[in-house]
Amino acid sequence: MIGILEVVLVAGALGLAVAALVWAALDRPVRLGHLVAAAAVELVLLVQGVIAVGRVVAGTRPASTATFVAYAVGSLVVLPLGVLWALEERTRWSSVVLAIAAVTVAVIVLRMGSVWNGHA
Amino acid sequence: MPEPTRRSRRSRRPQQDKGPGRVLVAVYAVFVLAAGSRAAVQIATQFSDAPLAYILSALSAVVYLAATLALASSRPGAHRAAVACLSFELVGVLVVGTLSVVDSGAFPDDTVWSGYGRGYVFIPVVLPIVGLLYLRRQRS
Numbered sequence: 001m002i003g004i005l006e007v008v009l010v011a012g013a014l015g016l017a018v019a020a021l022v023w024a025a026l027d028r029p030v031r032l033g034h035l036v037a038a039a040a041v042e043l044v045l046l047v048q049g050v051i052a053v054g055r056v057v058a059g060t061r062p063a064s065t066a067t068f069v070a071y072a073v074g075s076l077v078v079l080p081l082g083v084l085w086a087l088e089e090r091t092r093w094s095s096v097v098l099a100i101a102a103v104t105v106a107v108i109v110l111r112m113g114s115v116w117n118g119h120a
Numbered sequence: 121m122p123e124p125t126r127r128s129r130r131s132r133r134p135q136q137d138k139g140p141g142r143v144l145v146a147v148y149a150v151f152v153l154a155a156g157s158r159a160a161v162q163i164a165t166q167f168s169d170a171p172l173a174y175i176l177s178a179l180s181a182v183v184y185l186a187a188t189l190a191l192a193s194s195r196p197g198a199h200r201a202a203v204a205c206l207s208f209e210l211v212g213v214l215v216v217g218t219l220s221v222v223d224s225g226a227f228p229d230d231t232v233w234s235g236y237g238r239g240y241v242f243i244p245v246v247l248p249i250v251g252l253l254y255l256r257r258q259r260s
Contacts, residue, residue, distance in 0.1 A: 066165050070157040078153070085146055088136045097146045104150050 024095035
């Protein structure tokens with residue numbers, strides 16, 4: 001959708017997923033650095049969401065506005081919920097939960113991009 | 121009065137480590153979001169196009185939600201509820217998957233369970249199997 005943000009978001013989310021999976025392989029629970037990275041990804045998601053809303057209001061329409069809005073809202077809730085769910089766990093599985101949330105965000109961002117560019 | 125203090129501290133910080141079960145709940149929650157938002161969009165914007173497919177989308181979302189809650193709960197009966205939800209889900213994905221392949225005319229638009237979850241890298245057909253195996257191991 002917004003080329004550079006999409007690349008940054010997918011790379012950031014997948015990077016976080018890999019880091020979290022490595023951490024899980026080392027038998028460690030979620031660490032602060034991973035939470036900071038998740039917060040950074042969430043911030044860029046918010047920026048992307050605000051820009052997208054601005055463009056829709058200005059008249060640009062994705063292939064399916066309803067689908068796009070659903071993805072946009074979904075993209076914002078996944079990481080906060082994933083982090084909350086992970087923080088209740090003090091084993092390696094908390095890192096796996098964070099990795100799953102990060103992969104989900106990457107997939108949603110890619111889907112948002114294709115819906116925006118005309119593929120429903 | 122040490123006894124009530126200890127008890128209240130324990131209730132504030134219950135044993136929360138669920139291990140791999142926590143990952144299972146997380147994946148199910150992702151599918152609540154995926155199936156739920158898909159159903160909401162389909163029913164809100166184009167319900168008359170393929171009512172059967174969209175009702176099944178909504179049904180799958182409800183099943184995922186029930187499975188997530190049952191897996192996340194540690195109340196008595198939650199285990200049995202989770203087994204019931206996942207069994208229903210497995211039957212659902214197999215029946216809808218088979219119907220969507222055999223009679224694609226009845227499914228002009230995809231649901232989460234179409235083609236055994238093809239649009240979701242087949243996670244929908246693997247998930248209930250992994251979940252049921254986990255639940256069986258957990259009980260023993």
